[in-house]
Amino acid sequence: MHDSGNFLLYGSDMEVVWATFQFPTNTLLVTQELGPDKILYSSKSDDDDSAGNFKLWMQGDGNLVAYPSKSLQMAKYFYWASHSTNRAPDVSLTFAADSRLYLANSTGFTVRNLTEGRLPVNKTTLYRATFDVDGVLRLYQHQMGTNGSLNSNVLWSAINGEDRCSVKGACGLNSYCANKDADNIACLCPPGFDFVDPNQPDKGCKLNFSNSDCFLKGANDNYMISTLENTVWERDEYEVLTPVSEEACSKACLEDCYCVVAMFRDQTCFKPKLPLRYGLKNSSIPTKSFVKVRLTSTKNVITKKIGKELLITGVVLIAFSLVIFASSGYLIYTHQIWSLKVMTSQDRPPDVLGDINLTKNLDLSAPDDEIILMDWVQRCYEAGELKKVVGEAEVNLEELEKMVKIGFWCVQTETDLRPTMKQVILMMDGTIVTPPPPPPPNSSANN
Structure with missing residues (x-):
């Protein structure tokens, strides 16, 4: 067991036959590497270290990319990447002895620095790079006190601030992510939807009404449109209308029995399929979403009252x-x-x-x-x-x-x-x- 944290198993010829550093899970320690085509998986929760909702893949093209764990490694599904300009084969994510986190090829050439490094490394100052539960890669510093105390802080984060909702899969199906403050996000249900589990908002939402009567004559009187500003979901539509106005987009969804949500941007109306995925609300997003709501969705209140x-x-x-x-x-x-x-x-x-x-x-x-x-x-x-x-x-x-x-x-x-x-x-x-x-x-x- 080395001081670095690497646990090694040697053969009779003193060759290393197995080492924990060769099989990383969610964390890299100083001098450890994530080799080509190797993956870090986030933990399911702070108390459960089994594979969670996100993966960080050191791609064969030399780019380090984060995806939802259940998605394919396709460009439309990534939510963060190192965007290495000098891409090359056999690139690894390396955690240097001076705490520098960087990408380097097999010859040792630095492709890209993620952190500057040059921080003190000793027996009382430790570092780790962890792909956290929320799908964000972070660099941590731990200061050990003389009385056994431990002071920890984040030195670097791949995703910060309002961009944290860009993590695809941070919130479950049919929900959307919004920033509560600089350090916290909230998973919310659009109008007409309820949480699958109110105690776990990140599990997603479900429709709180059935639109089975939508095809009846005059059924449009049973519905209304609610508007969500600066809110968008994954582009997976069954119909696109263009050029149209906001009013025409809203009306098109209201009169379409298959439509529950319509997204409007640049005179274009998108009607996504259900379930909705990767929803987020951000003040910089110019998309406006129209959500169809059944007027009798107040039935829950009425039932409780009567x-x-x-x-x-x-x-x-x-x-x-x-x-x-x-x-x-x-x-x-x-x-x-x-x-x-x-x-x-x-x-x-x-x-x-x-x-x-x-x-x-x-x-x-x-x-x-x-x-x-x-x-x-x-x-x-x-x-x-x-x-x-x-x-x-x-x-x-x-x-x-x-x-x-x-x-x-x-x-x-x-x-x-x-x-x-x-x-x-x-x-x-x-x-x-x-x-x-x-x-x-x-x-x-x-x-």
Whole structure:
């Protein structure tokens, strides 16, 4: 075990058959080299030394380059390079005895200096070059005190300041990197996305809504565009529009069911595929990103606020919609028959209760029963007895009444009377007051 930190294994002929300096992991010590086509891997975490998210490759062309560990060694994936001007084969990254970190070829010729060196090296002053967890190569100095204390500081860093977000893969899929301060970065989710793991923001983000209804007529009313300034993701688009304005780019994404994010720069609109990769926000980036957000993404807030009653009354509203769209023609034809059933029905039909308790098994071949359901809820509402609708369930009756009122507005036969999706959301959230609705068509109130 040498003072340099190199651990060697000798054969019987005193030849070195194995040495730790020949197989570096994430750190170089003084006099150690990273030879041609050798790689340093960052650690997974400060507590886990297994291979992490980044690799530093001493390429065969003489250039030292950093990549995300899971990417190919292609020019579009690198995020830092030594940019050696005098490239040559057989170049190594060398850590000299005077703490100088440099690139040199097999003859000892210096291709490029990364640090100046010429620092004191003794038994109390130690140096190491480490490819850190965050994918940045740094030179450290350690001063050992007489009482066993250790003082460490960074002498050089390959990437500094705001450029730290240029590390591809610093934040996970569908997220973007932003600088918190000179020493720290933050991984953030764009609008419409949530963290995969809130306790580990660098794991990335996921969509918090499904756009499965996007292809329905008029579905654009369910979405809006949120803008992120100076924010960009990897160029991996399925469509490019040019020349276009900002407004045209935003509208093109809003009207495209396959688009979640559009990036605009120099009159060009890029529509990247999901998942988004290598996102970053930097004041020097001229790209503006448009993110499509579903208006009903507020459902999480609504659900927490309302609780079980939203789920129960939601079933009632679905039943109303099925009645309107599946049975409207039949209702006109059977008006007289239906009126007779209403007159003879009881306040609480025994077969209705099963439908309310989340069965959703409405028999469209027998619309008269569904009409009874709708009429029964209407009569409970008018009599101030909506508690009957949910039976023994513990609900907020004020919220329940609001949801039922919204439901009646949504099933008006006059389409002009029906609220837009945005108005429905605002009523559900309590932003606007829900007025008392007119009675639904063919209800007992009209007879």
